[in-house]
Amino acid sequence: MHARYGDRKRKLLKDHPDTVVEIGAGYGANFRYLRPGTKVIVIEPKRSFNELLNRRARYYGIEVEIHNYGAGTMNLKEESVDMVFGSLVLCSAENPVKVISEIRRVLKEEGKFAFLEHVKAERDTWICKVQHIVERPWKWVFDGCHVSRDTGKMIQNAHFSKVEMQEFESRTVFVPIIPHVCGVAIK
Numbered sequence: 001m002h003a004r005y006g007d008r009k010r011k012l013l014k015d016h017p018d019t020v021v022e023i024g025a026g027y028g029a030n031f032r033y034l035r036p037g038t039k040v041i042v043i044e045p046k047r048s049f050n051e052l053l054n055r056r057a058r059y060y061g062i063e064v065e066i067h068n069y070g071a072g073t074m075n076l077k078e079e080s081v082d083m084v085f086g087s088l089v090l091c092s093a094e095n096p097v098k099v100i101s102e103i104r105r106v107l108k109e110e111g112k113f114a115f116l117e118h119v120k121a122e123r124d125t126w127i128c129k130v131q132h133i134v135e136r137p138w139k140w141v142f143d144g145c146h147v148s149r150d151t152g153k154m155i156q157n158a159h160f161s162k163v164e165m166q167e168f169e170s171r172t173v174f175v176p177i178i179p180h181v182c183g184v185a186i187k
Helices: 002-013 029-033 047-060 096-106 126-141 151-156
Strands: 019-023 039-043 063-067 081-087 107-118 162-169 179-186
Touching: 002 029, 002 081, 002 107, 002 179, 019 096, 029 047, 029 081, 047 063, 081 096, 096 107, 096 151, 107 151, 151 162, 151 179
Parallel strands: 019 039, 019 081, 039 063, 081 107
Antiparallel strands: 107 179, 162 179
16 A cells, blocks of 8 residues: 555645544554654544554654544534545545535634545446446445545535645556545645
8 A cells, every 4th residue: 555655645744734633544554654743633433443553653653642433523623623634535434425524624724635535437437337346245345445436526526615636547456446536625
């Protein structure tokens, strides 16, 4: 993952604020892209990751505050954070539109949502056809991941003041997740 996405994540998190909210942090793979001393408010529903998150935070010199619930209803004050980061997480969210709305709620004015997501392929392409065929079993195998969500469009339609988004293809044998978007949405 670092080899495939590292450069993009570094650019997305360049000049990040001292405190960052990360949704769906998993085991803390993105801590490597943050400055030592950064505080990360982790929104991660799986308690099973807590020990590893704490261990990786210590390794990278990160201060971590873990909240074990989904990002659809964050227990954070309205307009209280400068940056939210999400990486390959909205595909598995139960209600991604609600999560994006919640991100907007907690961001300060001019706050940034930095994201990297795989997305639905262009209609009538061979990749789109593969996504359609594998969608149901893919969700079972990959923890609720929806390969045919148009996450980029959801972010564009979420009433951010500005969205800077790049489309790219990931070089992977996992055909359903070849199309991606990454970028920054500003409140």
